[in-house]
Amino acid sequence: MEKFLDQYGYIALLIGTFMEGETAILMASSLIYKGLFNFPFTVLAAFSGSFISDWIYYLIGRLNGKYFLAKRPKLSEKVKPVTNFFHQNKFQILFSYRFLYGFRIIIPLVIGMSGLRPLQYLFYSIVTGLLWATTVSTTGYWIGRLLDLRVQSFEENILFIVLGFGTLGMLIGYTIKNIAMLKIHVE
Numbered sequence: 418m419e420k421f422l423d424q425y426g427y428i429a430l431l432i433g434t435f436m437e438g439e440t441a442i443l444m445a446s447s448l449i450y451k452g453l454f455n456f457p458f459t460v461l462a463a464f465s466g467s468f469i470s471d472w473i474y475y476l477i478g479r480l481n482g483k484y485f486l487a488k489r490p491k492l493s494e495k496v497k498p499v500t501n502f503f504h505q506n507k508f509q510i511l512f513s514y515r516f517l518y519g520f521r522i523i524i525p526l527v528i529g530m531s532g533l534r535p536l537q538y539l540f541y542s543i544v545t546g547l548l549w550a551t552t553v554s555t556t557g558y559w560i561g562r563l564l565d566l567r568v569q570s571f572e573e574n575i576l577f578i579v580l581g582f583g584t585l586g587m588l589i590g591y592t593i594k595n596i597a598m599l600k601i602h603v604e
Contacts, residue, residue, distance in 0.1 A: 426454060427462040434466030439553060441466075446554040447561025456554060464550040467515065471525045471542050478529025486530075496527065503527050511541040515549035 426445065433441025442463040445454050486493040503510055503524070511533075514524040528538060560566070 427458055430454075430459065430462040431466040434463045434550075435470045436466075442550065442553045443557040443560065446557025447564075447566045449554070449558045450562045451566075456558065460547070460550045460554050463554060464546045467549065468542060468546045470521070471515075471546070474522050474525035475529040475535075475538055475542075478526035479535075480529075482526055482530035496523070499523055500527050500530070503531060507531075507533075511538075512545055515545045516552075 430441055430445045433445075442459070445463070446456075446459050448454050449456050449459060486496060499520075510524065511528070514520065514528075517524060
């Protein structure tokens with residue numbers, strides 16, 4: 418596994434954050450203190466994967482979202498509360514959406530459909546993406562350091578480590594999601 422990380426570590430991290438951000442970045446950043454990853458490059462690779470993913474979904478929403486929903490009234494009804502919540506809390510969401518686990522696809526799609534101009538979204542996606550990548554990398558670093566995680570730890574306990582990091586990400590996201598949904602129902 419160490420050879421794999423030496424050869425493909427940052428590319429694997431970029432792909433991992435494109436697909437499933439928190440788990441990939443937490444795993445990689447937990448090995449920074451062992452010298453397998455470098456903090457700035459870890460943040461950059463994680464940011465790049467999530468940035469590309471967010472922009473793909475934003476562009477899909479911007480170019481085809483309204484047409485897609487017009488053809489699917491039931492789905493449109495499910496997206497409507499999220500769209501309304503976005504319009505009522507635009508700046509809060511634009512600065513925090515990257516931290517909302519479980520909304521990885523829907524929020525950039527809704528932002529794309531909202532009419533927010535690409536240059537505006539570029540600003541928010543860069544600021545939020547860098548903040549997210551730095552925060553999660555720092556958290557992963559300290560988890561790795563406190564638990565003294567090594568490559569062998571991953572090799573021997575990969576399932577438990579992935580489940581642990583996945584659960585941590587889902588717990589954080591679940592909490593934030595419930596707070597946001599509570600606000601939707603109150604309004």
